[in-house]
Amino acid sequence: MTINCLICHEEILSAVSWSTLWSRPQDHHLCQVCTGKLPFIRGETCAKCCRPFSTLELQFREGDTCTDCVRWNRDPEWWGILDKNHSIFTYDDFLKETLARYKFRGDYVLARAFTPFIKEKLKNLNFDCLVPIPLSPERLYERGFNQSAALIREAGFTPTDLLQRFHSEKQSKKSRLERIHHHQVFEPLSINIENKVILLMDDIYTTGSTLYHAAKVLKNAGAASVFSLTLARG
Structure with missing residues (x-):
């Protein structure tokens, strides 16, 4: 065949x-x-967000952490909210085009292209629930599927829906500051997650805003810890 x-x-x-x-x-x-x-992440990375230090100028690094994560950690509102992000690839031009086909042009089958890499990563991560970042009903209708949930399913796992999302402007159209300071767009579903270890799944980590906002809702709902796995670190 x-x-x-x-x-x-x-x-x-x-x-x-x-x-x-x-x-x-x-x-x-x-x-x-x-x-x-495929631009696999190799070498030294930020201990918090998995950003490769090889792509970062020395002035944007403090010890084992990038300055973006230092800013998150110094803000009392966000300190300790997202425990750590794990990423598999860097977000280069090849991956950008591939993910654009997957997300925005409805090429669902591309989720299977990443299956072996997601499976390998999940072998070394402990969690109680694997949670996709949700889309708003409007965005879900527009795309036809949730790209994060599809990655989970194609890797042979069952996504656990713990969040719902309000409709807002696309993240790609916002500046970094707008992403970080936007209003909360998630709310928890009525499921008991007291003392659970949650692993969020998303396609790209850019500023971290989406994952931090989702993690905050889950922490407030009783989760013991919230980590994330993304295909790419932008």
Whole structure:
């Protein structure tokens, strides 16, 4: 059976051996070229948000933390709200185009392209609930699916809906300050999460505003800790 790359649609050619003949194919849906283009995060990163220090000028680093996270931590309103963010890739031009196809052009099947990388990351994370960042009803209707929930499902996990979201202007149209200081857009669903460890799932971490606002609602609802996993760190 011919298998085509989910990103470039070229046929995936794999070497045939006794092991491949007698074992089931892995859930890998990318060709070697596209896999090679994925900008995996490597080397030193911010201990809080996973931002690669290799892409950051020295003046924007304080010890093992980037200055963005230092600002979050120094604000009494946000200190201790989001325990840590984990990211898999940097948000370069290749990933930006791929995620645009996925989110804004309805290419749902691209969620499967990231399945093996999400599974591998989740092996080392402990959590009680895996929670997708919700879309507002208007945005969900517009896109047709929640991209964060799709990533969870395609990786073989069940998303737990703990939040609902009000409609607001797209985050991509807001400045950094507008994202950080916007009004709360989430509210909790009536589910008991007392002392639970919550792992939020989203596609991109940029300023961290979306994840911090979601984490604040969950912490106020009784969660013991709130972490996040994002595909990309912008």
